[in-house]
Amino acid sequence: MSIETISLSGRKMQVSNKEMTFFERLYLVAIVKGLIITLKHLFSRKVTIQYPEQVRTRSTVYRGQHMLKRDEQGRENCTACGLCALSCPAEAITMKAAERKPNEKHLYREEKYAEIYEINMLRCIFCGLCEEACPKDAIYLTTSKVLVPSSYEREDFIFGKDRLVMPLEMAIKNTQLKNAN
Amino acid sequence: MKVTIDGQSIEVEPGTTILQAARMIGGESVPPAMCYYSKLKGSGGKCRCCLVEVSKGSEADPRPMPKLMASCVTGCMDGMEVNSKNSDRVREARQSVTEFLLINHPLDCPICDQAGECDLQDLSFEHGKSKTRFIEEKRTFEPEDIGPNIQLHMNRCILCQRCVQVADQLTDKRVHGVLDRGDHANISTCISKAIDNEFSGNMIDVCPVGALTDKTFRFKSRVWFNKPFNAHRECTTPGCCGKTTVWMFGNEIQRVTGRKDQYHEVEDFICNTCRFDKKEVTDWVIEGPRKFDKDSVINQNNYTRKMEIVHIATEEGILKGREQDRKKISMTAIPLSKEEQEEFNNGNL
Numbered sequence: 264m265s266i267e268t269i270s271l272s273g274r275k276m277q278v279s280n281k282e283m284t285f286f287e288r289l290y291l292v293a294i295v296k297g298l299i300i301t302l303k304h305l306f307s308r309k310v311t312i313q314y315p316e317q318v319r320t321r322s323t324v325y326r327g328q329h330m331l332k333r334d335e336q337g338r339e340n341c342t343a344c345g346l347c348a349l350s351c352p353a354e355a356i357t358m359k360a361a362e363r364k365p366n367e368k369h370l371y372r373e374e375k376y377a378e379i380y381e382i383n384m385l386r387c388i389f390c391g392l393c394e395e396a397c398p399k400d401a402i403y404l405t406t407s408k409v410l411v412p413s414s415y416e417r418e419d420f421i422f423g424k425d426r427l428v429m430p431l432e433m434a435i436k437n438t439q440l441k442n443a444n
Numbered sequence: 445m446k447v448t449i450d451g452q453s454i455e456v457e458p459g460t461t462i463l464q465a466a467r468m469i470g471g472e473s474v475p476p477a478m479c480y481y482s483k484l485k486g487s488g489g490k491c492r493c494c495l496v497e498v499s500k501g502s503e504a505d506p507r508p509m510p511k512l513m514a515s516c517v518t519g520c521m522d523g524m525e526v527n528s529k530n531s532d533r534v535r536e537a538r539q540s541v542t543e544f545l546l547i548n549h550p551l552d553c554p555i556c557d558q559a560g561e562c563d564l565q566d567l568s569f570e571h572g573k574s575k576t577r578f579i580e581e582k583r584t585f586e587p588e589d590i591g592p593n594i595q596l597h598m599n600r601c602i603l604c605q606r607c608v609q610v611a612d613q614l615t616d617k618r619v620h621g622v623l624d625r626g627d628h629a630n631i632s633t634c635i636s637k638a639i640d641n642e643f644s645g646n647m648i649d650v651c652p653v654g655a656l657t658d659k660t661f662r663f664k665s666r667v668w669f670n671k672p673f674n675a676h677r678e679c680t681t682p683g684c685c686g687k688t689t690v691w692m693f694g695n696e697i698q699r700v701t702g703r704k705d706q707y708h709e710v711e712d713f714i715c716n717t718c719r720f721d722k723k724e725v726t727d728w729v730i731e732g733p734r735k736f737d738k739d740s741v742i743n744q745n746n747y748t749r750k751m752e753i754v755h756i757a758t759e760e761g762i763l764k765g766r767e768q769d770r771k772k773i774s775m776t777a778i779p780l781s782k783e784e785q786e787e788f789n790n791g792n793l
Contacts, residue, residue: 342554342555343663344553344554344555344559344666345665345666345668345669346554348669349666349668349669349741357774357775359775359777359778360663360664360665361663362662362663373552373554373555374552374555375554375555375663379775379777379778381774381775383774398553398554399554417769417773418771418773418776421773421774
């Protein structure tokens with residue numbers, strides 16, 4: 264068999280230039296054929312959903328906005344070790360470390376803490392490498408479905424500690440839940 | 445004398461130790477060393493990291509040595525055959541030594557300023573396990589203030605005694621030594637006396653772990669965010685070579701250290717004036733970027749090549765943006781320097 268006659272996909276067809284007959288030129292059969300396809304789609308399963316009312320389930324590995332965790336005593340876990348900034352492929356994370364003062368022991372878990380911690384949400388690609396690099400269980404990409412709000416100002420997308428650190432009430436609630444179990 | 449280490453032979457002078465011979469050969473068979481420091485007399489023999497197996501004592505007495513030998517204090521013999529990386533016994537011994545060194549180590553690398561250039565980190569990366577079998581409480585010491593320039597973290601110390609040797613050999617008045625015995629042994633300045641000798645800063649460089657760190661650099665940055673450059677200055681202190689490595693962040697010198705070679709040993713000792721007081725770019729003549737191992741974390745951004753400005757053929761206003769938009773939006777708490785601000789206003793940042 265020559266290569267011209269083999270059809271690897273099974274869909275090979277001979278192209279012909281033959282003239283259409285009078286019946287074909289009326290296109291009646293073709294129109295009916297097309298309408299049948301349209302009708303079939305009317306009764307098949309819908310692929311779209313009514314979005315705000317209906318919500319699809321998200322993947323189990325969905326990564327939402329970041330959060331800097333607090334431990335059971337409400338102290339910040341982050342020690343500004345810089346590994347998240349190092350691992351970030353988009354260079355979205357910047358930070359500045361500071362030394363904890365003796366009267367701040369209830370605020371920060373370790374001797375060193377992040378005085379400034381910023382994530383540029385315009386740069387972030389939500390890859391989750393910061394979470395993987397963190398040795399202190401501090402930064403997490405939450406399952407929060409809240410997206411980064413739109414804005415006209417670029418500085419609104421620089422998320423500082425005020426928007427990243429876990430709220431204290433949440434830490435208290437987590438501890439209560441843990442103790443209850 | 446001919447010595448064979450891991451199957452590679454080399455001719456050495458009498459009196460050479462196995463570790464020195466291995467370093468002459470180089471490569472993977474060089475045993476790790478935590479306490480041995482070639483620039484300090486009498487160092488070595490304490491940490492047991494450099495254990496090697498001597499499979500043939502010498503040409504005259506070919507019996508193997510029954511126990512593993514510390515290569516930094518064992519002299520070479522003619523016809524000696526040594527197994528370093530090739531031997532399973534050595535590998536196991538080094539693993540055990542690493543585990544012992546880490547027993548009382550706090551493992552606070554995320555906080556430690558030495559992280560990234562720490563010998564113990566390298567050692568445990570190569571020979572350590574990722575799990576601990578130690579369930580008892582770790583030994584801790586009360587934090588001690590030993591002066592305005594040097595920060596002592598006794599918990600991180602592995603008692604290699606390199607710093608004591610620096611105090612002994614470089615400074616004229618020793619104010620620094622090992623106190624107590626056994627598990628309680630600790631480095632102290634003998635009644636918390638501040639170390640104020642001109643060469644005391646070198647104990648920061650010789651410390652293989654983060655027990656002695658630079659207080660002027662404390663928590664300023666991680667070492668891998670800084671760019672090391674070779675620099676020198678005319679130093680008037682007798683005995684100081686003035687040749688250093690300056691660690692820059694942008695145009696700011698954050699730290700000054702001695703020039704360290706591939707075994708993390710300084711080429712020359714420097715004085716405290718160079719190390720702690722000269723933090724202005726104008727104080728130094730910067731020679732050029734310092735070369736590092738290809739896989740070193742310090743080399744994470746290749747800064748040795750000159751950055752070229754990319755010219756895009758478009759209207760000027762598009763690239764630079766409107767004047768009111770040229771403002772610093774990230775890290776607003778830290779203002780730009782005057783020159784940076786000017787560049788910024790021109791839309792060049």
